[in-house]
Amino acid sequence: MDQLLAIRVFARVVEAGAFTRAADSLDMPLATVSKLVRSLEQHLGVKLLQRTTRRVTITSEGAAYYERSSRVLKEIEDIDSSFASAHQRPRGRLRIDIGSATASCVLIPALPDFIALYPDIRVDLGVSDRRVDLIGENVDCVVRGGSAEELSLIARPLGRASWVTCATPEYLKQHGRPTHPDQLKSAHRIVSYVSPRTGRVMPMRFQKGSERIEIGGVQGMGINESNAHVAAALAGLGVIQTFSFAAKDAIARGELVAVLSAWQPDPYPFFLVYPPDRHMSHRLRVFIEWATHRFAHKFDRAT
Known part of the structure; x- marks a missing residue:
């Protein structure tokens, strides 16, 4: 058994929480990862991990071994890096x-x-x-x-x-160009950005001087990916609020038009x-x- 390799593989399984994820991140066959951990357990004479079909749970002995061995691994990496970075x-x-x-x-x-x-x-x-x-x-x-x-x-x-609120020229010709954020609540379709982590609609925020306005999910649609969010605006599906860098090229080409520019939320x-x-x-x-x-x-x- 290559004990140092086995320790590194064991640490990766603990950090990943699963043998499959550890094998993927290490670019190693799953069978090799399992064999190395079993060999390490046999060498130590203790059970480091409890395996089920659904998950991997670290034992108390495994937690203690991981805490001490991970410090050793880090020190070895620091030594290697100090030499490698100086010469390579x-x-x-x-x-x-x-x-x-x-x-x-x-x-x-x-x-x-x-x-x-x-x-x-x-x-x-x-x-x-x-x-x-x-x-x-x-x-x-x-x-x-x-x-x-x-x-x-x-x-x-x-x-x-910074942020920009925008829509296509065709959409604005049909629905009118808003001059106040409150007009978005009743006279416009909003394409909302939905957090992929929480599933919550991210509200549009507007600020002008001391006045702050927040508009949540209203009529329209929601999208949980930022490039698709801009694509929806380009398709004329409604008004979006997105980062300036995501829409600036389309605005420069005239494919999108910025609106409510005087109402800028915090960057x-x-x-x-x-x-x-x-x-x-x-x-x-x-x-x-x-x-x-x-x-x-x-x-x-x-x-």
């Missing part, structure tokens, strides 16, 4: 998760610059509007909007995105989020430095 270019797989519109409009157009700087880094991009489990899904970092409420995570500010903050107790690989460090600089400029141009 950053390399290996970097797993990033990001929202759909932010990926399409902000990150992906800028990625050729990052790849040119660091050609030995393989970027695996997970694109969706759902919230991911960084530890369980073995993701290095996520680009996330909103408040940095998870105290167990490190959140580096990337910038703030939306974006963060680069990663776990504090995860070994900071050389490839993750250079991506954080690059993204912190590049995204701030991208958001500045979009606002």
Whole structure:
């Protein structure tokens, strides 16, 4: 048995909460993962994990072993990284998760610059509007909007995105151009953005001076993916409120028209989020430095 490999596999099963997810994240056959954990248990003479057809539960001995062995793994990785980063270019797989519109409009157009700087880094991009489990899904970092409420995570500010309320010229010709947010409640169809995490309709928010107005789900439709949300507006299905960077090209082409521009809600903050107790690989460090600089400029141009 390769004990160090077995310990690493055991730690990944604990973090992922399932043998299948651990095998996928390690790019290893499920049978190999199971065999290594069983070999480690036989070597130690204790049961580390309780297996059922539905889930994996760590035993008290397994929890104690994971706590001590994970510190050793991190120290080994730190030693390896200190030598590798001093003598080698950053390399290996970097797993990033990001929202759909932010990926399409902000990150992906800028990625050729990052790849040119660091050609030995393989970027695996997970694109969706759902919230991911960084530890369980073995993701290095996520680009996330909103408040940095998870105290167990490190959140580096990337910038703030302004909002735009818009619809197609044809839609506005048929329904009229609103001059006050209250007109959206009765005379217009609203295409709402629905949170894929909670299923709740995200309200439209408007602010002009000290006056604040919030409009929840009204007549129209709801969509839980940001690129499809903009596509619905382009199809003439109604009025949307989205990030300026997601709609600015369509507005520049005349496919969408901004309305209620005097009613601007507060800009939306974006963060680069990663776990504090995860070994900071050389490839993750250079991506954080690059993204912190590049995204701030991208958001500045979009606002």
